Amino acid sequence: MHPHADDNPAAVKPRRLDPEDAQHALGEVQELLRRQHLVEELVHRQEAGDDKAKIVENLVHRQHEAELKAIIDALHPADVAFILGSLPKDERQMVWGLVDPEHDGDVLLEVEDWVRESLIESMDRQDLMAATGNMDADELADLAPDLPPDVVAEVQKGLTDEERAQLLEAMGYPEDSVGAIMDFEMVRVREDVTLEVVLRYLRRLQELPDHTDQIFVVDRQDRLQGILEVSRLLVSEPETDVRSVMKTDYLALNPLDSDADAAGAFERYDLVSAPVIDDQYRLIGRVTIADVVDVMREDSQEQALSRAGMAEEDIFAPVMSALRNRAPWLLVNLCTAAVASTVASRFENTVSQIVVLAFLMSIVAGIGGNSGNQTMTMIIRALAMGRITGRNLWPLVKREMMVTLLVGLCGSLVAAMFAWVFSGSIAIALVMMAAMICNMLIGASFGVMVPMVRARFGKDPAIGSSVLLTFATDSLGFFIFLGLATIFLL
The missing domain is CATH 1.25.60 (MgtE N-terminal fold)
Structure with a gap:
């Protein structure tokens, strides 16, 4: 007790x-x-x-x-x-x-x-x-x-x-590379010694480096030969040679690998640490789960800011400093909003004759934007994890369009019902339904296209993505809804 x-x-x-x-x-x-x-x-x-x-x-x-x-x-x-x-x-x-x-x-x-x-x-x-x-x-x-x-x-x-x-x-090393986040504290041993020798060596150390789950086995030129898991070291007979219990099937990183790719590998294989080797297979460092968690956190924060077209800033920074950070994409948003307003103004005669359209067209634009944001979030996440290739791109696009179409059919029925109750006109309800389905498909298309095009040209796929998506769904949403209303209701 x-x-x-x-x-x-x-x-x-x-x-x-x-x-x-x-x-x-x-x-x-x-x-x-x-x-x-x-x-x-x-x-x-x-x-x-x-x-x-x-x-x-x-x-x-x-x-x-x-x-x-x-x-x-x-x-x-x-x-x-x-x-x-x-x-x-x-x-x-x-x-x-x-x-x-x-x-x-x-x-x-x-x-x-x-x-x-x-x-x-x-x-x-x-x-x-x-x-x-x-x-x-x-x-x-x-x-x-x-x-x-x-x-x-x-x-x-x-x-x-x-x-x-x-x-x-x-x-x-480049800022976003494995070499920039690796550390140099690690335990090396030779393959021709016994586990008893390794244990005596470890006892002479003041402490083990943080997150030491494996010991690296190297030759005299520091070339990595394998890894010795600490758990295996503790349960094996002391007289056993390192060569007999070390693992030769292991994951190694190159210092020029992307830190995001390394983070994906740690997540996929449940790693605690991984060796970093150069082109000659020499052990030069290691990456630990602590380093990877920092990378994941920073990438998540950067992605959230990038989608709004912002860079990282001091939340208590002077107003002018914040203005320089936020103004560029806000000005772009202002221009896109002006384009959307211009589109709507071209149908002034239609809106003046059927006033209820002015209240309903914001629903069409908003639903299209939300649908596109869902698709865009999925695409940006898939790009970040390296899951999109030339072979699966088109099937992915078709799947997103099919999902959006089915969701649009269900949602447009509800919207058509609302429009019919609100306006008392079945024709307006049908126009509302058709416009919503079309704008949701447009939102899904831009949700795929915007991040893919930016990634294709080596740009961050998240930067300003929501601003560009809003421009498309607002402008084309107004155009489709008011255009259909002009054709079928006047």
Whole structure:
């Protein structure tokens, strides 16, 4: 029978996973900052020479800082990063100044790119050197693009020759490649030793690299020969040779492979880690599930922003900065909306004679846009996962059109019923039904075509896709609906 934790004062209770912990801490931080602002406002309302008020302000400020620091010190660096990204820039800098310098590097690695830029701007050279001095080569490579060149050069002086070579190698790979996310901490062994020798070697290490589920078997030229699973190492006889139990059927990545492709492989094969080898089969690094999760998260965020024609931005950035980010595609949207309005204006006579059409045509355009968005989401996801090829493209298009047609038939019956009840005219209901089916098919067609064409020319298939789709379904939806109304109702 195990003693209860309460029976042993020295027992350490495990930290429970609660997604609301960081949000709760954020609320406490915001409340303390709000109180501090109130005190400052009250003091400023006092006379300029009121020394007593200034003393009170300093005391309250120190108290609030102590409370803020206590909250921050109790949090994981990832939770601190969440809080920093949720605060306006001035409050973010204040809280950042309270973070323990020992954790500065960990927090910088966790925060979003746009937050990291603002934090590094506020740090002097000495602070940056202290934050990056103990980082591994792969971690430095992640931060290097945001660090001043002189800091990067100075940090390199403190690295060993091997670490310096690893840093330069990692910085030389494209941003979205496996080489840019791989790390260099891994365990290598030779195939001609026994498992007992491997176990003795592991015991001499201070700790295993994170996510070590397999040990890499290499020859004297560092060429990868196979992998030794840790689980197999633990259950096999110590006298067994590594060669006898290692696996020669394994997945290896190339440093120039896409990180998105690597993420897909990890998801497909349930990997925890994978070796990275060069063209000569030499082991140069590894990718872990932690690296892949970061790639998946960043790709998901980028895709969501890209569909609206936006780039990543500080949510508390100045108005002009946000305007530069959002205006281009909004202007495109304005132009497309103007085209749709122009199309509708060409049928002014039809709408003036049958006023109810003005209320119904927005339904036709909206349903077409929603249908196209469903198709577009499926296509963009399939492209991201590499599931669309030249051979399955046409069957996929036919399937999407068939699904859209069947959904359109069902939905248009409901819409026709609504139009008949609303207008009292069966003719208007039939026109509504036909226009809706046609516009849904148009939406599905553009939902396939827009991302496929962009991907064909090497562009991000998600960027601005919803804007272009809305243009098609609005303009052509108005044209079809009002055109059919003009032909059959006048």
